[in-house]
Amino acid sequence: MPPDPDPDRRDFIQGVAAGGLGVALLSTAGPGVAAADPPTGPGRAIPVQLTVNGQDHALTLDPRISLLDALREVLHLTGTKKGCDHGQCGACTVLVDGRRVNACLTLAASVAGSPVRTVEGLATGDDLHPLQAAFIKHDAFQCGYCTPGQLCSAVGLLKEAHATTDDEVREQMSGNLCRCGAYPNVVAAVQEVRLAARDAR
Amino acid sequence: MNPFDYARAAGAAAAVTQVAASPRAKFLAGGTTLIDLMKLHVETPDTLVDIGRLPLDKVEAVAGGGLAVGANVRNSDLAYHDAVLARFPVLSEALLSGASPQLRNAATVGGNLLQRTRCPYFRDGVSPCNKRAPGSGCAALGGHNRGNAVLGGSESCIATSASDMCVAMAVLNVTIKTQGPKGERAIPFADFYLVPGETPERETVLDHGELIVGVEWPALPAGAKSHYLKVRDRASYQFALASAAVVLEVAGGVVTTARVALGGVATKPWRVPDAEKLLVGRKPTAEAFAAAAEVATKGAVPRTFNGFKVALVRRVIVRALETVAAG
CATH class of the missing domain: 3.30.390.50 (CO dehydrogenase flavoprotein, C-terminal domain)
Incomplete structure (x- = not known):
């Protein structure tokens, strides 16, 4: 394999893990990919057909694997972020059947057969989703860790169409925490896209 | 999380049979409480029977102006349902005051009826807690109990009921419909929940393997x-x-x-x-x-x-x- 011209931190960590110390950690750490099947007792890996951003994946998964872990650790779609892992921060927000949910509290097995859309599936080629463009324009993030969840949540918000005022947008985005405090700019970005879509109709 | 077997229910009756067959089996619907508590090792089922795709997802009018709601109707869908908004605003307001849009999109009516307490000593997995580990004591009585209950408690447990939806359903005179190993039941809301007494681990009158299939309630008095x-x-x-x-x-x-x-x-x-x-x-x-x-x-x-x-x-x-x- 030719060297990656632009290796990122994750590639580096995975490379180190594959090459040494990490192997032992990965093989014993919690729910992994196709975890060793106990010959008897509960927990046998099961076939799970996931459809993510229009692509089908036939997987064999430990039933414990959340949708979030399946996306990140199995499909290597690391745009979706793990924050609290308990449904409190919203960093893992994705769209299942077009509805925003917390991927950390969703078992991968339970969404088999339902289309999943992640932040990687928002843009069309090089054309950013209007919300992505608006987030850049309004500086709606600093560190960016919560941003994929914010974006997917905002896509859900616009589809649900229950928010009109700034207060309503704030309330409807309350499931997405931002430690950097970019909230006012998130509201501005969401409102700009909402109003543009309304005017276009 | 402990290992468990996962199965999608083929129907309500099959789900009841599957859960009834194993004392540690549980129904899985939206998962917003159960998966959370499994990650905390507070819930340790050995089998999850996923009822989330069962067609218990209708909101239907009943004679006289009431509503019948399937157990799998999502909190957000119920909150924004036209009939609920128009005639039962207390329920819409309660649902929308709870959790976040993401959680409301996943959480179901049946699951919300069985939402577990947020008492930190129940959730931490290690403190004395008669609800989680019967006989171990109650750390909340002498602990950080700012969020705990002042009504309906006992010297065994002062864990607060967490659901908003349930408070609204209490004033709608809801009937809870179930299907269980012993057949079908219609349980008045007032009879459904138990105060902790000396058995706080038992929160409702449901039998193991008894599945909530829906709820129903009558119209409010005209002018109410x-x-x-x-x-x-x-x-x-x-x-x-x-x-x-x-x-x-x-x-x-x-x-x-x-x-x-x-x-x-x-x-x-x-x-x-x-x-x-x-x-x-x-x-x-x-x-x-x-x-x-x-x-x-x-x-x-x-x-x-x-x-x-x-x-x-x-x-x-x-x-x-x-x-x-x-x-």
């Missing part, structure tokens, strides 16, 4: 108004410190129907029949509402850090009643 008021530490995405669901009908200048239920302060969704009786036949005045609120909190047992809830919930009751009386 309803409302849910929730007070919490921040403006959104937080559990109640105190809440009240109210139904009030005023005719000829006097109260003809009054229903009041409390959340955030009790070990189960908490109807206050004595306060309701006091209101009927009286003028809907601030004095009458205050008197009812006083009666509603009779017998409250404040603990080290939650004494404020007694005064707070009285004010919540009064304001909720004033809001509906003002129309």
Whole structure:
């Protein structure tokens, strides 16, 4: 394999893990990919057909694997972020059947057969989703860790169409925490896209 | 999370058989409580029977103006349903005051009826907790109990019922429909939940393997108004410190129907029949509402850090009643 011209931190960590110390950690750490099947007792890996951003994946998964872990650790779609892992921060927000949910509290097995859309599936080629463009324009993030969840949540918000005022947008985005405090700019970005879509109709 | 087998239910009857077959099997619906508690090792099922795709997802009118709602109807879908918005605003308001949009998109009616407490000693997996580990004691009694219950508790448990939806359902006179190993049942909401007593691990009258398939409730009296008021530490995405669901009908200048239920302060969704009786036949005045609120909190047992809830919930009751009386 030719060297990656632009290796990122994750590639580096995975490379180190594959090459040494990490192997032992990965093989014993919690729910992994196709975890060793106990010959008897509960927990046998099961076939799970996931459809993510229009692509089908036939997987064999430990039933414990959340949708979030399946996306990140199995499909290597690391745009979706793990924050609290308990449904409190919203960093893992994705769209299942077009509805925003917390991927950390969703078992991968339970969404088999339902289309999943992640932040990687928002843009069309090089054309950013209007919300992505608006987030850049309004500086709606600093560190960016919560941003994929914010974006997917905002896509859900616009589809649900229950928010009109700034207060309503704030309330409807309350499931997405931002430690950097970019909230006012998130509201501005969401409102700009909402109003543009309304005017276009 | 401990290992478990996962199976999608082929139907309600099959799901009941599957769960009934194993003492540690559980139904999985939206998963927002169960998966969370499994990650905390508070719940350790060996089998999950996924009922999330069963077609228990209808909201239907029943004769006389009531509604029948399938157990798998998502919280957000119920909250924004036209009939709920128009005729049962207390339920819509309660649902929308709970959790976040993401959680409401996943959480179901059946699951919300069985939502577990947020008591930190229940959730931490290690503290003495009679609900999680019967006989181990209650760390909340002498611990950080600011969020705990002042009504319906015992020396075994003062864990607060966490659901907002259930407080609204308490004043809608809901009937809970189940299908279980012994057949079908229709359980009045008032009979469904148990106070902790000496067995806080047992929260409802459901048998193991008994599946909630739906809920049903009648129309409110013509002219009755309803409302849910929730007070919490921040403006959104937080559990109640105190809440009240109210139904009030005023005719000829006097109260003809009054229903009041409390959340955030009790070990189960908490109807206050004595306060309701006091209101009927009286003028809907601030004095009458205050008197009812006083009666509603009779017998409250404040603990080290939650004494404020007694005064707070009285004010919540009064304001909720004033809001509906003002129309």
